[in-house]
Amino acid sequence: MNPDRRWTATxxxxxxxxxxxxxxxxxxxxxxxxxxxxxxxxxxxVILKALxxxxxxxxxxxxxxxxxxxxxxxxxxxxxxxxxxRVGLFTSPHLIAFPERIRxxxxxxxxxxxxxxxEKVLSVSPEGSTFFEIVTAMAYLAFAESGVGPxxxxxxxxxxxxxxxxxxxxxxxxxxxxxxxxxxxxxxxxAIALQKAGVIKQGNPVVSAPQPPEALxxxxxxxxxxxxxxxxxGPDFRSDCKEGFLSYIGxxxxxxxxxxxxxxxxxxxxxxxxxxxxxxxxxxRFAVTxxxxxxxxxxxxxxxxxxxxxxTPRILLDGAHNPAGASALxxxxxxIPRRNLVMLIGMAADKxxxxxxxxxxxxxxxxxxxxxxxxxxxxxxxxxxxxRHLGFEAEDAGSVNEGLDIAVAVAHAxxxxxxxxxLFVVGEARARLTFRRFEPFRx
Numbered sequence: 001m002n003p004d005r006r007w008t009a010t011x012x013x014x015x016x017x018x019x020x021x022x023x024x025x026x027x028x029x030x031x032x033x034x035x036x037x038x039x040x041x042x043x044x045x046v047i048l049k050a051l052x053x054x055x056x057x058x059x060x061x062x063x064x065x066x067x068x069x070x071x072x073x074x075x076x077x078x079x080x081x082x083x084x085x086r087v088g089l090f091t092s093p094h095l096i097a098f099p100e101r102i103r104x105x106x107x108x109x110x111x112x113x114x115x116x117x118x119e120k121v122l123s124v125s126p127e128g129s130t131f132f133e134i135v136t137a138m139a140y141l142a143f144a145e146s147g148v149g150p151x152x153x154x155x156x157x158x159x160x161x162x163x164x165x166x167x168x169x170x171x172x173x174x175x176x177x178x179x180x181x182x183x184x185x186x187x188x189x190x191a192i193a194l195q196k197a198g199v200i201k202q203g204n205p206v207v208s209a210p211q212p213p214e215a216l217x218x219x220x221x222x223x224x225x226x227x228x229x230x231x232x233x234g235p236d237f238r239s240d241c242k243e244g245f246l247s248y249i250g251x252x253x254x255x256x257x258x259x260x261x262x263x264x265x266x267x268x269x270x271x272x273x274x275x276x277x278x279x280x281x282x283x284x285r286f287a288v289t290x291x292x293x294x295x296x297x298x299x300x301x302x303x304x305x306x307x308x309x310x311x312t313p314r315i316l317l318d319g320a321h322n323p324a325g326a327s328a329l330x331x332x333x334x335x336i337p338r339r340n341l342v343m344l345i346g347m348a349a350d351k352x353x354x355x356x357x358x359x360x361x362x363x364x365x366x367x368x369x370x371x372x373x374x375x376x377x378x379x380x381x382x383x384x385x386x387x388r389h390l391g392f393e394a395e396d397a398g399s400v401n402e403g404l405d406i407a408v409a410v411a412h413a414x415x416x417x418x419x420x421x422x423l424f425v426v427g428e429a430r431a432r433l434t435f436r437r438f439e440p441f442r443x
Contacts, residue, residue, distance in 0.1 A: 020115065020119065022111045022114065026114075026118075026439065028118075028122065029118055029122075029131060029135070030131065032129065032131040038130055039158060039160075039161035039162070041163070041166050043125075043126055043128065043129050043130070043133055044129075044133045044137065044163040044166045045166050046125075046126050047121060047124055047125050047126070047133060047134075048137055048166055051120070051140075054143070054145070055140040055144070055166060055167035055168075056168075057144050058140065058143055058144060058149075058150075058167065059149055059150045059151065059170050060151050060153055060164075060167040060168070060169040061076065061151065061152050061153065061169060061173065061281075062153055062155055062159075062164060062173070063076070063152060063153065063154050063172075063173045063175065064159040064172065064173070064196045064199045065174050065177055065209065066175065066178040066180050066196075066322065066324065067176050067178060067324050067325050067328070068175040068176060068267075068269070068270040069155065070154060070302055070305065071262050071267055071270040071302050071305055072173055072209075072270040072271075072273050072274055073089060073091055073153075073154045074089070074091075074262065074300050074301065074302040075270060075275075075296065075297055075300045076152050076274040076277055076296075077089040077106070077152045078106065078299055078300035079275070079288060079292060079295075079296030079297065079300075080150050080152070080278075080286065080288070080296070081105050081296065082292040082293075082295040082296035082299065083286070083288045083289065083296070084292075085149050085150055086104070086146065086147055086148050086149055087104075087105055087148060087150050087152065088102070088104055088139070088143035088148040088150070088151040089102075089104075089106070089151075089152045089154075090103075090139040090143075090153045090154060090164070091103075091154040092132070092135070092154065092156060093423060093424070094439070095303055095304050095426060095427035095430055095431075096430060096431045096436050096439065097436070097437070097439045098114060098439055099111060099114055101135060101139070102117075102138065102139045104142070104146055104148070109142060113142065114138075117138040117141055117142055118138060120141065121134055121138050125137075133163045136164055136166075137163075139151075150286060151167075153169075155196075155199055158196065159195050159197065159199045160194070160195050160196075160198020160199075162198075162199075164199075165198060165199055168201055169199065169201050170201075170204055170284075171204060171205055171207070171280060172200050172201065172204065172205075172206045172228075173208075173273050173274075173277055174196055174199075174208045174209065174211075175273065176209045176210065176269070177189060177192055177193050177196055177212065177215040178192075178323065178324035179192065179322070179323070179352070188214070189214045189215050190215065190217070193211070193214065193215035193216075194222075196215075197218055197219050200219075200222050200223060200226055200228050202226045202228070203226065203228060205228060205229045206219070206223055206229070206230045206231065207231050207273050207280070208230060208231070208273075209233050209269050209270070209272075210232075210233050210234055210269060211232075231251065233269055233272055233273060236251065236276070237250040237251055237272060237275070237279075239269065239271060239272035239275075241267075241268040244259060244263065244265075245257055245258065246258040246259070246271055246272075248275050250272075250275055250276055251279045253275065253290055253293070255290060255293065255294055258271075258294055258298060259298055260298065261297065261298050261299050262301065262306065263306045263308070264305070264306035264332045265331075265332060265335070266329075266331060266332055267305075267306070271297050271300075274297070275293055303317075303430060304317050304318070304427065305318055305319060306329075309433055312413040312414075313411035313412065313413060313416065314338075314416050314417070315416075315418075315429075315433065316416060316418045317420075317429060318332075318418070318419075319420070319421075319423035319426045320356070320360070320420050320421065321347065321348070321356070321421065321422050321423060322355070322356065323352055323355035323356055323358075325356075326355070326356040326359035326360050326421075327359045329360065329418075329420060330359045330360055330363050333363050333416075333418065338414060338415055339412055339415050340366065340411070340416075341363055341365050341415065341416050341417075341418060342364070342365065342366045342368065342407045342410060342411045342415055342417045342418070343360060343363070343366065343367050343417075343418050343420065344370060344397075344403045344404060344407045344417060344418065344419045344420070344425075345360065345369055345370070345383065345419075345420055345421040345425070346369060346370035346372045346377065346383065346403070346421050346422055346425040347372070347377075347378050347383065347421040347422045348372065348376050348377060348422055348424065349378040351378070351421075351422070353383060353386050354386060356421060357386060357387060357390055361390060361392045364392070366393075366395075367384075367392055367393065368394070368397045368403045368406055368407050369381075369383040369384040369387065369394050369395065369397065369403070370398065370399060370400045370402070370403035370425060371383075371398065371400075372422050372428065373399070373400070373428060373438075373440045374440060377424070380396045380398055380403075383396075384396040400425055400428035400429055400432075401428070404417075404419070404429055404432060407419075
């Protein structure tokens with residue numbers, strides 16, 4: 001589709017022009033970023049009610065947590081797809097382009113659909129509605145109109161007051177919880193876990209990844225309060241990864257020799273959570289078989305997470321954006337043969353730079369810092385200074401494209417270039433590598 005093509009609006013909306021292009025509607029949506037992050041469900045409920053509550057006809061599966069939400073969501077969506085269901089998948093942020101956020105059976109919606117859905121949602125949205133509320137409503141509307149049964153919804157920043165939580169889910173998954181977005185969610189693990197556990201629904205099952213003890217205690221208490229059965233990776237199900245193959249011992253299933261489509265042994269816990277969720281769904285009205293579960297795990301794809309682009313040199317993309325994610329990436333890098341590791345790293349200014357760097361810098365033979373193309377991007381020169389403060393030499397390259405050019409130029413044929421530190425950085429790099437137009441996230 002031509003992004004400048006005009007589209008005729010079907011409703012007058014709140015000041016919406018009669019003709020809008022794809023780029024114009026995105027500019028309008030991104031402009032809602034001026035309202036910032038405003039936790040609360042009042043506005044999203046007003047929007048959804050005006051749309052006749054599309055979420056009420058969906059079987060919503062919430063995926064909350066700090067790390068691994070996207071991968072876990074992708075694994076579960078792929079399983080449900082392999083089982084023959086019409087499945088919706090909502091994730092954020094996008095890597096390259098906005099339509100990635102809303103998928104139907106693995107395929108992102110068309111730009112024409114973005115236009116139509118956005119206009120319809122904006123026309124009923126109250127003043128002060130945020131970017132994420134608008135996009136969440138678009139996803140629920142798209143899924144309802146497309147006849148989706150299960151809708152896998154990756155929760156945004158928190159849980160309790162996240163826009164996705166306006167729907168009453170049938171199952172909740174909680175991925176590993178770590179310190180992140182502390183200014184909004186709380187200064188310690190227990191406080192953050194309480195926000196994440198807000199997606200737990202009365203009497204509905206919960207699947208949890210391995211958690212810090214203080215996080216698991218909060219989750220257990222919330223489940224007890226709501227009469228919700230809790231299944232935890234470790235005592236209730238488990239997985240092992242050896243030489244890239246996954247073995248799963250579940251609630252009832254036992255699966256061996258699975259080659260996950262999303263690589264990295266740290267993904268075994270995410271795959272296990274998705275498999276445990278599939279087992280629970282199979283007990284209800286979603287008949288998922290063992291063979292469908294195996295196929296779903298093996299065919300799952302999630303760009304920008306341990307994604308390897310072959311060539312000379314090889315380029316690995318991973319959006320590790322907090323200390324826990326950086327630790328998982330560092331562990332996985334130990335298993336990848338190479339001569340030298342050239343690290344291209346950039347991050348948002350509100351992240352724990354030192355906490356991320358302390359895991360990643362010891363793995364690198366050369367460090368190149370870049371600035372992601374977002375308003376809150378940490379300037380590359382400041383990130384380079386932090387690297388030097390920690391005792392590692394670093395080169396400030398400016399933009400992601402400039403940094404990628406330098407990294408490829410200095411790397412030997414058998415070196416490994418790793419792009420990391422932020423999904424925004426990974427998205428820019430991936431757009432360059434796939435020859436696509438990058439849509440900077442501004443919301």
